[in-house]
Amino acid sequence: MKKDPIFLILIVAFSLAIFFRFYNYNDRIYIHSDHSLFAQGAIFSAKTFSVPQIGPFAQATFFTGPWWLWILAIFYLLPFGVWSPWYFISIISLGFVFLIYIIGREIGGRWLGMVAATLAAISTAAVDNSLSLWNAAADPFLALLAIYFLIRFYKQRNPWLLFLLGFTVSLATTIHFQAILLAPMVLVALITSRPKLVYFAAVFLGLAIPMLPFLIFDLRFNWFWVKSVWIYLT
Numbered sequence: 001m002k003k004d005p006i007f008l009i010l011i012v013a014f015s016l017a018i019f020f021r022f023y024n025y026n027d028r029i030y031i032h033s034d035h036s037l038f039a040q041g042a043i044f045s046a047k048t049f050s051v052p053q054i055g056p057f058a059q060a061t062f063f064t065g066p067w068w069l070w071i072l073a074i075f076y077l078l079p080f081g082v083w084s085p086w087y088f089i090s091i092i093s094l095g096f097v098f099l100i101y102i103i104g105r106e107i108g109g110r111w112l113g114m115v116a117a118t119l120a121a122i123s124t125a126a127v128d129n130s131l132s133l134w135n136a137a138a139d140p141f142l143a144l145l146a147i148y149f150l151i152r153f154y155k156q157r158n159p160w161l162l163f164l165l166g167f168t169v170s171l172a173t174t175i176h177f178q179a180i181l182l183a184p185m186v187l188v189a190l191i192t193s194r195p196k197l198v199y200f201a202a203v204f205l206g207l208a209i210p211m212l213p214f215l216i217f218d219l220r221f222n223w224f225w226v227k228s229v230w231i232y233l234t
Helices: 005-022 033-048 067-076 084-108 110-122 124-129 135-156 159-175 177-191 197-220 224-233
Strands: none
Touching (some): 005 110, 033 067, 067 084, 084 110, 084 124, 084 135, 110 124, 135 159, 135 177, 159 197, 177 197, 197 224
């Protein structure tokens, strides 16, 4: 530790992250409003072994995608009780701290990564988000994951990373439409990389896969989702 003080600081940062996210846990998690909505939908899906076709309304004329309900339902199939998906969110929040360290290290070295991780560990917004179950709780981690794939693509120019970037941005958007603000990252990656045909193919495939539930839903219900989006935008 004397030779590597950053290691000691990171241990302290992650200890703080665990403490702030799990102290007095049962009395702090959010179980009302949208959090209850997603929990009940996921519980029903897990108990009946049914697959939700679509998500809830997005405070507009159209629906969000079903991916978040699918993810939460998977955790209700595990033997950890009614709090299972909340545990998942809190662990993802710890992953956020680790991932922001990795990104900081990629950009400016280990000291920058350490500072970023320490701030993320004690961030009131990040701590609050770790106790939430609504679909917006997925935004921070998915946004950071997209940034990581963007940075790695710049360094490696691997089409697989471009696919993962497109997939992450598209998945985040179908879960919570505010994540559409991440879309320019995909354009930046293409424009600044002297794009090849394989790059466009990787992006298209990554963006298309999370959107398939909408297509399947619309084919069954007379293009309801597309029409609803059009009505909202116009």
